[in-house]
Amino acid sequence: MAFDPVQRLLAVGTLDGRIKIFGGDNIEGILISPKSMPYKYLQFIQNQGLLIAVSNENEIQVWNLEFRQLFHSSQWDTNITAFSVIEGTFLMYLGDENGLLSVLKYDVYDGKLQKMPYNVSIHSLAEAAGVPLLDTQPIVGILPQPNTLGTRVLIAYEKGFLVLWDVSEDHAVAVRGYGDLHMKGQVTGAQTHASEDQIDNVDENEEEREICSLCWASRGGSTVAVGYITGDILLWDMTAVSSRQGKQTDVSSNVVKLQLASGSRRLPVIVLHWSAGSAKDTTKGGKLFVYGGDDMGSEEVLTVLSLESSNGLESVRCASRVDLKLDGSFADMILIPDTGVPDKTRTSALFILTNPGQLNFYDGGALFSARKSEEEYAQPEAQKFPVVVPTIDPSITVTNMYSLTGREHPSISLKKFCARQIVAPPISGNMKWPLTGGVPSEMSLKEDHAVERIYVAGYQDGSVRIWDATFPILMPMFVLDAKVPDVIFDGANASVSSLAFCSLNMTFAVGTTSGLVRMYKLQENSGDSSFHFVSGSKQEGKYCT
Template sequence: MFTKFFDNHGASPQSPKSDVAKGSLTSADLNPRVTVHYGIPATASVLACDLIQRLVAVGTLDGRIKVIGGENIEALLVSPKQLPIKNLEFLQNQGFLVSVSNENEIQVWDLEQRQIASHIQWESNITAFKVIHGTSYMYLGDEHGMVYVIKYDAEEHKLAHLPYYVPTNVIAEEAGISSPNHPSVVGVLPQPCSQGNRVLIAYENGLLAIWDISEDRVVLVRGNKDLQLKGRTTSDSPEEKKLEVSDCTSDGDEVKEISSLCWASNDGSILAVGYVDGDIMFWNLSTANPKRIQQAEKSPNNVVKLQLSSGEKRLPVIVLHWSANQSCGDHGCKLFVYGGDNVGSEEVLTILSLEWTSGIESLKCVSRMDLTPNGSFADMVLLPTVGVTESGGNLLFMLTNPGQLHVYDDACLAALLSQQEKTTCVSSGQYVMPIPTVDPCMTVSKLALVYRDGEFSKALSKIVSATKLKAPHTPATGSRRWPLTGGFPSLLSETADYQVERVYVAGYQDGSVRIWDATYPALSLIFVLGTEVPGFDVAVASASVSALEICSLTQSVAIGNECGMVRLYKLTVTSDEMSLNIVKETEKEVHTLHQTDGPQCLAVFSLLNSPVCVLQFAKFGTRLAVGFNCGRVAMVDVSTFSVLFITDSLSPSNCPVGLSAMISFTDNDTLVNSPRDSVSTSLNDNEKWLAFVMTKDAYLTVLDGTTGNVVSSLSIPLKAESSAISMYILEGGNIVSTVPSEISETKFEPAHSSPDHGITPVEAKSEISAQVAYFGQRLKSLLILLCFEDALHLCSMKSVIQVSYLMLFLFQVQYICKFF
């Protein structure tokens, strides 16, 4: 529509990429970024929807945008600046989303590429923003009363400021405004049925104007001078909440500030306007003579006032949305209102059913319904149900904090109205996260690798591909289907030779554990491990999960909880009969279990009455180290379900165990056996292995993995309120522990090179001196990396073991971060 008024401007040439020397490391190579995100951010604040592609976008207060479509269609767009998003709109059916930040930066997002396609920084404060439906043109209103037009060119990937604006002085003259300070624009709405030629402009001081783009002139002006209460009042509201409808005519000098607006008719003849004082006005904007500027006549047919409450102090009307009522033809509608009630009243979204017979002067309220949000109300949008359900109508999406999205259809709202209750409809649909974090509450999780050529991967792949195990998702949406279908789907496991390579494991407050296939971004649920063991009453099994560990070689999962219990599951069972081993510190019970479909619990360990902090498999899954909150460590033989040893507290202050790592030494030069080696090799009695355990207060202890004897200990002084985060064993550029990363190839200059950093050694016991000599030759190339909240310590493994340690590097985390 604007192409006949504007010249096309070519896109500016893109700057060539800087040449990077081959083999050099750049910041782009170490650029952490979110590739997969599930759920709605807790700071969600604004909604937008694509009516054709059936997408919903959720803007936040920290610059993130979550785009939700059909099943497994989710994308998280992260702005470089963590600023609140105040405007958010789709370029309908074009695959682009436009956002405006609080610092007035306009960004166009390419949804398929999940990145910013173009952006411009606006100089003035943007106070109104609207995309013209079906086009790439956008109206923009600012604090100075100006209205501009911008356009996004998808081929040129360019967002351009077009040389067109609506002259504020012309509108001010027609409205009889002589003030040199023009009021801010609070709304711009293209008028329906005008082929995009007309736009409604609303100003903060209550002025309304319709501007004709094709003729460059004012078509109609309305304002506060057109208001005067005539005195007709009706009330049709239950529970002593009055709903007043009043006629208004001209000659009013009161300034009524506009806070929201929406069209209240399909042809753009009626406008609903919400005000700061809590009033709602229905304006008749029909123009009989389009060639003549229409001033408001002194007629009761121009405007009608509606009040949700008769209180003196009422809340501003923040949100207004309108939808036609198909059963009532052109004379019925629903109005969705947030605000307008008495100050201090309960937070509700009010849904009004309105009708009029001849004109807006006959407006009456048929029914009122107050919908109590599940949380703090943030925003709402309406999405037509055409093509999704046979009944038609609209879907109401309501966003609440923290991070909840509910959807209501007409049937749900009708049922709620019949109940005449101010409670959330139980049959409403709720956005269900593939990975629940709140219901139930997630307490611990981890991402684990699965060896692609292993038996575990093959077994999981069969389950995923054939979908034989249908584990329940949480929480269910009942019989209602999630109404969003569009978007760009993620890669799915559709190939014939598909194999599971990664799994995501999460533990919950109710004691349950869920396992997903995480090979591709579209995670699919494989197992749900409950707390019940058929035929047995396992006490405190439903306590909150506090630690998890998975071993793909033995196809086992260990689960620790807040009551000190450890459950050991076999995920793929091959024998017809299994046994359940209930192991305590001094006794053991064995019970026979018959095989059932899915995972089976093989053992329950109740060794100490202290929360489990750390679990780690060793020696290819035949050993399990258990760290407790009381500072003690237990070593379990998984093959025999027996306890090898339980240490005393490893920290003088009885601080909880926070980290652990294991390493094995054989009689040959191989430090760690290949995962493809047979299990019999890993069970070699002559194999020596060590367990490195560090408590939260940075007390590092090296244990003999077979006997539990202390090889050496180090106490590392930390700054106040700092604690240990993680620990890794490095060898030749590889992490020997199960962490899938490589970091030692990056060379850093140390911030401190002094050999003495205040680490207090604890003298090793004399009876293990022979073991120290044995290990010494095999520790030359090993390093141990200790990560704290404010520092990193990189130590020589041999020095730690021999207690004549040497600290290689000590530098602050802030120094490391600049490489990322």
Template sequence: MFTKLFHKHSHDSQHDLEKVVTPIELNPHLIVHYGIPSTASHLAYDPIQQLLAVGTQNGRIKIIGGDNIEGLFTSPKELSFKNLEFLQNQGFLVSVSHENEVEVWDLEQRCVASALQWNVNITAFAVIQETSYMYIGDESGLVSVLKYDVKERMLLQLPYSISAHSVSEAAGALFPKHQSVVGILPQPCSRGNRQDKNFLEFIYLFSCIAYTTGLLLFAYDSGIFVLWDVSKDKILLIRGCNDGSGENSANARSSEPKDQTSGDEQEDKEITSLCWASLDGSILAVGYVDGDIILWHLPEGATANRNKTGKPVDNMVKLQLSSADSRFPVIYLQWSAGGIYNNNGGQLFVYGGDEIGSAEVLTILSLQWSPQREALENVRRENITLQGSFTDMILLHSYSVLENEEAPSLFILSSPGQLQFYDSSCLSRLNSHQDKTCAIPTHYRSAVPTTEPYLTAGRLISVHGNTKCSVAISEMASAAKSQGTHISKEKSSKWPLNGGVPCQLPALEERNIERLYIAGYQDGSVRIWDATYPMVLPLCLLDPEVRGVSVAGATASVSALDFSSETLRIAIGSDSGTVRLCNLSGNCTETRVHVVTGTKHEVLLGFD
């Protein structure tokens, strides 16, 4: 219907199409995306530059900063990502694809700076903070070191590795034949003499080992984990679930710890997740395929051998989120000190471990250790009910720019493409809530609102090459800006994304508008944006009602839209059967509206 209003029928349309359309135009591809992609699967966060990266299942990466700063990177291969990590404060992002290709993205140039194809399936990945070094673990049990050389723009594999065979020999024990590395954790703070940063270049020149504090922990899927001294190239400690002597247990379903009793030895079981559970790397949290969580205390001066009594030199505490026989594997673990800086407590964020068939939640365990760290004094549990299926989570530690960081803050990504931010005050309210399951997040604030108000129709209009339309709309935007006309914004709230380089937009009066996005809403309103650049700019808000004039069905939901770039006329169809034809003049505060209902036609002059 709307097409007939705006365009004349032409018998030569097919012939004109063949002349106009070029091969490039017949190869459509995505260049800009607004909002969170529905196929989003991974998150990465740079707390210094305050950037968030969102990886998708089809090889795209969305970079989000503050003030609607967005960028879209597209990998040459449309593959999902296994890992996504920033080289913090360096302007680079590292991704690992499901075809085991490691790519370094240059954020400033918006391109792949370097790539390296790994010949074995990559099963673990970690970037060493504040460096250009990274560890890779693969299904053959090998831990390798990579470095990104910024000057040469090259991703290099360094001649240093740790094989499962060498670990087995050093431990004097036989390992299973197939050992996949499932987790790699550089120790956050060595309790020995910490090397200064000159150690980085020293190690690179003489043994090409990445800079750490000297200690590295990595785990195999068979249930074994190893604490390795990188500088001395030897084992400090090796443990598995069958080291069960002196095991303690605590019930995380209750606010009070269960009586702690010695546990029997058990067979090794598959490790599914792990993280440090202390500031100095003295406590390790490990999640298992059967839903168990074990907290291992790694004592200072630990060695690969047991003491004279034959017992392990460490202590372990088991946590169970459910007493059911069938439980989900513990998929995700992350730790926050939560304002406690004495290593005696903090919060453990857990996804998984509950009974199979239960509602999806993210569990927060508040733990308090005894001064000797031989037992848990208190375990308190709270749940965040997820809005959709859990996909990924990023924990914002106390070093972030947010104020009042006594409690942690976090992003949660759920399917399909929902991003929520829970700030410290939100989680604090959760801690005090009686049912322990209620928390109200801040949703990702898209420049184009879709829920408040509810979007019912939208059109992306190209006006490229139409100078008359572009100039007229630019004049309208300038007039709206000078008169202080703005589209209403959502309630302001703390959003921890301030980084990124905004698009270098020309002055409004000098800019050619090439694309418009027009959206209609359930309340009858229509909004118009300049969509020429990744950062969309609001141009005009058309209220459903004309001031001083009563129009039947004006507030009915918008069901159809069309726009003529030749006449600057917008056709707005509603559920009530009314069609409004709005003429956009150079002054957005004045709108000439044609209202068509059946055979009736009225011309109204409205002022916004």
């Protein structure tokens, strides 16, 4: 997933080369790649209407959202293992399997990606940092440091090598890993009840470990959280100079370990995201979102750790832990920043993508509200992403589109049936819809609006839904439930198998798998509706409001 915090657009990549774009005002769109292949990286060039996508086959695509077109694509000759767009620019960092950091630029005038002459190999970087390397390693993470305009970038290599690199001056600002953990350090536990902090020493015999994920864990980029294949999370202070440069003697005093479980075999920490607390918060803490780190075989959850610190990493403590149960297997997550707030580290919502294609979101207020005690805590409520046309819940079985225009059709206005424009999808409680972007269509909902087309769908639970399809954005009109109040008959909830519509008298016929046929007549609202049930030669009539 990717998010543009300025235009408030959410992009979701699929396994078959499609990209779904969500905005506001019921705006959705689909971009279809010429090749059916999964995407491994998606990022917006913010506020430019451009989306950069990197496929599993290392094809870099540039999508223009205004024209809904693929403007440019280029094939990279090595396996891309890390990718990041520099905020506020058309520049992007790219890391590959050979440990090479490259810089790309999108030229808005000729619409092409240009490879810049600047690049840094792992061997030249290690030599500049004074670190001996035995072999080449892939770059597994690239994080431009906040408030540096991309001139400083944190580069993470597979075997645990971390370098904060200054691009403008070509030197290493800080180096971590490779022996730093062999010194005594501080460990903060986050097992079971996170309020029970555990302080211990780092094992002096710990081996180099593979990095799986990383994120900045502070407002200014002074601390980075790194997830490892062992299930551990290390918080590294990146402000001090490396000990190998002779200016720092105790790097281990600037590292903290978070351990979510006590078992010997734990899941790799696949995903890490950080959200800072309130700007008025004196504890200098925030929330760390973690996928992984629990014992092997444990229930699949997304863990939210509330970290507090009054004096740097030395005073870090875990104030609380929340495990959000997942609806399906985890695919991705993304934090949505507040609108109109300069501090983009504050979060208004959390989106979690699970397989197969379910998108849930949590309101930021519920996730970040303070709890006085464990007894007062209530599990934050997840909301399923509201869809205009449901396809899975309930499952759709048959659809059709009908035209209401032409000489053979009377001039029938369905304006009284047309739903008013929905500014935001329906959400329970006081949750605020976080997506506000997109370009509205030229849809008119004036009093003289006449429906020219309708889209009808039948469902597995026997219900039928009807939308105004006059414009590309479908507007809900009817939900016809298969059940009738106070009337019980066989096959009422059978799946819809066929649909028929007569526009001359505005009559629907709905057939089900049980052999039942239901007839509906659409008319201007009179306040009442009638129901007639025919079985053989017997007919029963009933009126209901």
